[in-house]
Structures are given as structure tokens and as C-alpha cells.
Amino acid sequence: xxxxxxxxxTLSVQEGDNSIIxxxxxxxxxxxxxxxxxxxxxxxxxxxxxxxxxxxxQGQRVTVLLNKTVKHLSLQIAATQPGDSAVYFCAEKKVGAxxxxxxxxxxxxxxx
Amino acid sequence: xxxxxxxxxxxxxxxGQEVILRCVPISNHLYFYWYRQILGQKVEFLVSFYNNEISxxxxxxxxxxxxERPDGSNFTLKIRSTKLEDxxxxxxxxxxxxxxxxxxxxxxGTRLLVL
Numbered sequence: 192x193x194x195x196x197x198x199x200x201t202l203s204v205q206e207g208d209n210s211i212i213x214x215x216x217x218x219x220x221x222x223x224x225x226x227x228x229x230x231x232x233x234x235x236x237x238x239x240x241x242x243x244x245x246x247x248x249q250g251q252r253v254t255v256l257l258n259k260t261v262k263h264l265s266l267q268i269a270a271t272q273p274g275d276s277a278v279y280f281c282a283e284k285k286v287g288a289x290x291x292x293x294x295x296x297x298x299x300x301x302x303x
Numbered sequence: 304x305x306x307x308x309x310x311x312x313x314x315x316x317x318x319g320q321e322v323i324l325r326c327v328p329i330s331n332h333l334y335f336y337w338y339r340q341i342l343g344q345k346v347e348f349l350v351s352f353y354n355n356e357i358s359x360x361x362x363x364x365x366x367x368x369x370x371e372r373p374d375g376s377n378f379t380l381k382i383r384s385t386k387l388e389d390x391x392x393x394x395x396x397x398x399x400x401x402x403x404x405x406x407x408x409x410x411x412g413t414r415l416l417v418l
Contacts, residue, residue: 234409
């Protein structure tokens with residue numbers, strides 16, 4: 192079957208530290224992966240995506256790493272800020288499909 | 304920056320009533336989607352729509368649900384006879400799907416409460 196899950200439901204970090212949010216997926220047919228940020232009462236906001244032919248992609252303060260060997264995806268946020276507090280979801284998409292399969296989400300909280 | 308918009312932001316309805324949730328996707332996008340999120344749970348795919356027809360749907364999207372693009376800008380989700388378990392946040396999304404641009408952009412959602 193297909194499933195995308197997260198290792199930890201909550202993550203608490205100090206402001207200014209780096210955050211690493213992890214995600215495991217089980218469908219080796221997936222070729223596209225996305226991280227979304229969801230603030231309370233809002234819709235998922237696109238952060239960064241990566242295709243299966245890459246193992247790393249960087250954005251502004253964020254980096255996504257993909258390890259296809261162990262089916263693992265991670266999101267790294269540099270110099271975490273209070274505005275980064277949210278629930279972070281990973282999602283995957285199979286070749287030829289349109290639907291995104293979301294994981295459970297990790298709540299990131301920032302300690303001052 | 305273009306964004307997906309949804310109306311209403313909140314909808315309260317009685318069980319058995321019909322509801323229509325409305326979305327305006329990003330204007331140059333070709334694929335449209337509905338997802339839902341039951342409180343405290345993950346986001347679940349309902350349906351995708353392309354070229355005026357359903358291209359993919361989940362097992363959740365049964366005969367009580369329908370989608371329509373009534374004009375060049377709106378995309379609607381209708382629930383014919385709402386059930387208590389239909390209470391959730393409903394998100395519309397759209398994507399360009401040209402030139403490898405697959406990113407799905409989500410609207411702010413409609414919170415549906417069925418009493």
C-alpha cells in the first residue's frame with residue numbers, strides 16, 4: 192500500500208537553532224515529494240519540493256534531503272524563527288497520478 | 304502573488320442538507336483539486352479535475368460528492384446530503400502541470416460543520 196508518515200509528532204527547538212523534520216514513505220513508485228507548512232486555521236503553504244532524480248534541494252533557509260535507499264525525506268530549517276512555528280507535512284505523488292498523499296504532520300514549536 | 308481563494312470561510316449546515324463549496328483557482332492553472340482535513344488529522348485527497356472532467360478520485364469521493372467548473376474561473380464541490388462525518392476543513396488546490404510545474408497551491412479552506 193501507499194503511506195507517508197512522520198517519525199515525530201512534535202518538535203521543539205530554540206530560536207536560532209536549526210530544525211530537522213523527518214518523513215518516511217513506503218511507496219517506491221513516488222517520484223515527487225513536497226513539504227508544506229500549515230499554520231493554525233490556514234491552508235497548507237508550499238515550502239519546497241524535490242523530484243526522485245535528486246537527493247538534495249535548497250531554498251531560502253530550507254533544505255530538503257531525499258534518501259531513496261531508505262525511503263526517507265527530511266526538511267531542514269536554518270536559524271529557526273518564531274514565524275516557523277506550524278505543522279509541517281510531507282507529501283508524495285506517484286508517477287502518472289495527480290493526488291498528493293500526505294503524512295500525519297509534525298508540529299514545530301520555537302522556544303525563545 | 305496569485306493565490307487560490309475559497310468561499311465561504313465557514314459553513315454550518317444541518318445533516319441531510321446540500322452544501323456547495325466554492326473555489327477560484329489560480330488563473331493559468333489547468334488542474335484543480337479538493338482535499339479535506341478532519342480536525343487533528345492529515346490532509347486527504349478527494350478528487351482532481353482536468354479538462355472539465357474528473358481525472359482521479361479517492362474512495363471518500365462517493366456519489367454524495369460532485370465537482371463542477373461552472374464558468375471560466377470557479378470550481379465547486381457539492382455535497383448532496385451532508386452527514387455528521389463530513390465535518391472537516393475542505394481545501395481547494397490548483398496546479399499548472401505544464402513544463403514540469405506540478406506544485407499544488409492550496410486555498411485557505413472552508414470549515415464545514417454538520418449538525
